[in-house]
Amino acid sequence: MRRDGRLGVGVVGSGRVGPVVGAALAGAGHALTGRTAGSDEERASAILPEVPVLEAPEVLRRSELVILAVPRADLPGIVRGLADAGHWQMGQLVLHTDAAHGIEVLRPAAEKGAIPLAVHPAMTFTGTSIDLRQLAATYAAVTAPAPVLPIAQALAVELGCEPIVIDEEDRAAYAEAIATASEFSRQIVQQATGILRGIGVENPGGFLSSLVRSTVDHALAEASPAIPDLPPDLD
Incomplete structure (x- = not known):
């Protein structure tokens, strides 16, 4: 080195x-x-x-x-x-x-x-x-x-x-979590865009973009630990 x-x-x-x-x-x-x-x-x-x-x-x-x-x-x-x-x-x-x-x-x-x-x-x-x-x-x-x-x-x-x-012994569980999040998200988006395409919606990916992103962001926020309220300043 x-x-x-x-x-x-x-x-x-x-x-x-x-x-x-x-x-x-x-x-x-x-x-x-x-x-x-x-x-x-x-x-x-x-x-x-x-x-x-x-x-x-x-x-x-x-x-x-x-x-x-x-x-x-x-x-x-x-x-x-x-x-x-x-x-x-x-x-x-x-x-x-x-x-x-x-x-x-x-x-x-x-x-x-x-x-x-x-x-x-x-x-x-x-x-x-x-x-x-x-x-x-x-x-x-x-x-x-x-x-x-x-x-x-x-x-x-x-x-x-x-x-x-x-930890070494937790890598398999970690990989399962990564695969679940990525594959499930991809499959759900593909299924939803397929339905929209089938009823004539043009650019179904763009149509769902804001909905999917905001929904995922909301779900991630719910899964994150809440930040406790800070006590008011004491004058």
Whole structure:
């Protein structure tokens, strides 16, 4: 780790999440060392226009912090494969962005001396610059070994998020809550817009926009702890 706290950051996984996380950390002053290729190179290049596209082992070789933003089903195999090939480095930070996993999935890297971190921004990514603004209004679930938990929290803050610590054993429940909120919301909106479209309403998404947003905001306000009334000032 550099003395000024700035890190060389590599991104493994150039879907909708990895390039945005990389760009956010670059905005916080870290240096991007490389990224792997993605399925939508035009979108990834728009977010990280001057970052070299490399194979994963070369990304790891160049980086002090490695962001793993890969599909959930692929994460364990990628971590293990890079470990078996000897690519993880002693003292290297490795951070994954999956909701369901804590740091146990990174054990093969940790056994090679890497430092495991799990940081999941609780938002739906589009893979565009819009996400960089959205991060500033987002919480992030953070899981890490106690001695390095402040590092994970600091990285979440540098992304623009407010970190919330989630214990390793609670990651599955956390992921269920995230999936319930996102999938249920999407299904309900699709069902409602389908009904409106069926009766001839043009632009049903726009028609429902204010209603859905205000309803969700109201429900979230009801779910948040009430702020107690402050006592009146005593003169």
